[in-house]
Amino acid sequence: MSLRPRAVVVHRRSEYDDLVARHGTHGQAEFYLSQRGRDIAEVQDRHAALDSAMAGVSAGIPAQWRRTEVERAELDRFVFGPEDVIVAVGQDGLVANVAKYLAGQPVVGVNPEPQWNPGILVPHAPSGAGRAMVACVAGAARIEERTxxxxxxxxxxxxxxxxxxxxxxxxxxxxxxxxxxxxxxxxxxxxxxxxxxxxxxxxxxxxxxxxxxxxxxxxxxxxxxxxxxxxxxxxxxxxxxxxxxxxxxxxxxxxxxxxxxxxxxxxxxxxxxxxxxxxxxxxxxxxxxxxxxxxx
Structure with a gap:
């Protein structure tokens, strides 16, 4: 019996996550940025956009599918399977980061911040990710093969x-x-x-x-x-x-x-x-x- 499809959602830690990890708390990160004329609200907004996109993608994964998440930093240790559908949520460069570890699995690129990212490799909105995944498995998706x-x-x-x-x-x-x-x-x-x-x-x-x-x-x-x-x-x-x-x-x-x-x-x-x-x-x-x- 063939395995059920698995949605592998790939993402990268946000700048806000990195700042809080480096400085310990939100308050300390906010103070660090304010001393340099920066407002933490900007990175918080981008963090919220990524969280919202991840939630939208998760909601669109068919209930009968298996699912997992992997951060960019863990890609070289993650084992992809032939039944996987890869969903890259982030900037265009994230698709390039994951592509080197794949062996023909389809990739759905999701753009969490169209006001920031060109979206060349991540053309899909979070709300459309579920339909795109189903189309991949059904053989109804339009696939572009890149060298x-x-x-x-x-x-x-x-x-x-x-x-x-x-x-x-x-x-x-x-x-x-x-x-x-x-x-x-x-x-x-x-x-x-x-x-x-x-x-x-x-x-x-x-x-x-x-x-x-x-x-x-x-x-x-x-x-x-x-x-x-x-x-x-x-x-x-x-x-x-x-x-x-x-x-x-x-x-x-x-x-x-x-x-x-x-x-x-x-x-x-x-x-x-x-x-x-x-x-x-x-x-x-x-x-x-x-x-x-x-x-x-």
């Missing part, structure tokens, strides 16, 4: 991301490596490498693209190709700056041969869940076989 990027080390470590992966030194010192795509390669000393998807091309990747006034066309969110940029490459007798951006097509990859004592690779801004790379190791960046299945 993901993966990084694989030569000793079998793997990491996936929806937006981008960053390869560089953990303390932002110079990263030394040899970068290769196809038959072209160059040795670099830089601030690291960004490689990502069309979804990520609206964020960190775009900032690198704009800063260098690149003429490289950025992919759209559903495109299968990836793009990559080297950050602040340094010219020297041993390192170059001629090959610092490019496109990774479907059958291609970007290979990084490490020439530093330690580099790391993390995805979508989650630094605590990173691959650790040592001198002589190789990291291959390519399009992932997995895709985010986003209910639109």
């Amino acid at each position: 993901m990027v993966e990084a694989v080390t030569d000793d079998g470590q793997e990491l996936r991301a929806l937006n981008e992966v960053f390869i560089g030194h953990p303390t932002h010192q110079s990263s030394r490596y040899v970068l290769r795509t196809g038959d072209r390669q160059e040795r670099h000393s830089s601030s690291g490498i960004l490689a990502g998807t069309g979804t990520g091309a609206t964020g960190w990747l775009r900032s690198s693209w704009q800063e260098r006034r690149s003429e490289l066309p950025l992919p759209v969110p559903t495109a299968t190709e990836l793009v990559w940029f080297v950050r602040e490459a340094w010219p020297s007798p041993a390192t170059g700056t001629a090959y610092t951006e490019g496109v990774i097509a479907d059958s291609e990859s970007l290979v990084v041969s490490v020439e530093s004592d330690r580099l790391i690779c993390f995805g979508d801004g989650i630094e605590q869940d990173a691959l650790s790379l040592s001198w002589g190791q190789k990291l291959t960046v390519r399009r992932s076989a997995w895709r985010l299945r986003l209910l639109v």
Whole structure:
């Protein structure tokens, strides 16, 4: 007998929760902010909006379904099942945070604060989450598949991301490596490498693209190709700056041969869940076989 569907509601602690945890009480948190010209009412209002959205999502989960909640900080320890429907309640970045841990489960993005969040990846209102979940299970939902990027080390470590992966030194010192795509390669000393998807091309990747006034066309969110940029490459007798951006097509990859004592690779801004790379190791960046299945 197949398992009943399970609604997995993913959220992130609010700024108000963090403030009270740090300062002990509401009053102490309020005093701390007031000394800096801030009003705690603002973070309280956003906390209330998240609470209201969570309550609305919970009310919409069918009574016969199983259900659970998981905070963003616990995602790397949570075990998702094939029967899960993921409901991400929060900012667009929360969908990227959860996507790397999924294996094809559908995602319903819920926007608790449309006045703050663009809602590109969280287009649904809390009141519509229940209908969206039922549509996913019934096969009646319109699913948009978004390309993901993966990084694989030569000793079998793997990491996936929806937006981008960053390869560089953990303390932002110079990263030394040899970068290769196809038959072209160059040795670099830089601030690291960004490689990502069309979804990520609206964020960190775009900032690198704009800063260098690149003429490289950025992919759209559903495109299968990836793009990559080297950050602040340094010219020297041993390192170059001629090959610092490019496109990774479907059958291609970007290979990084490490020439530093330690580099790391993390995805979508989650630094605590990173691959650790040592001198002589190789990291291959390519399009992932997995895709985010986003209910639109």
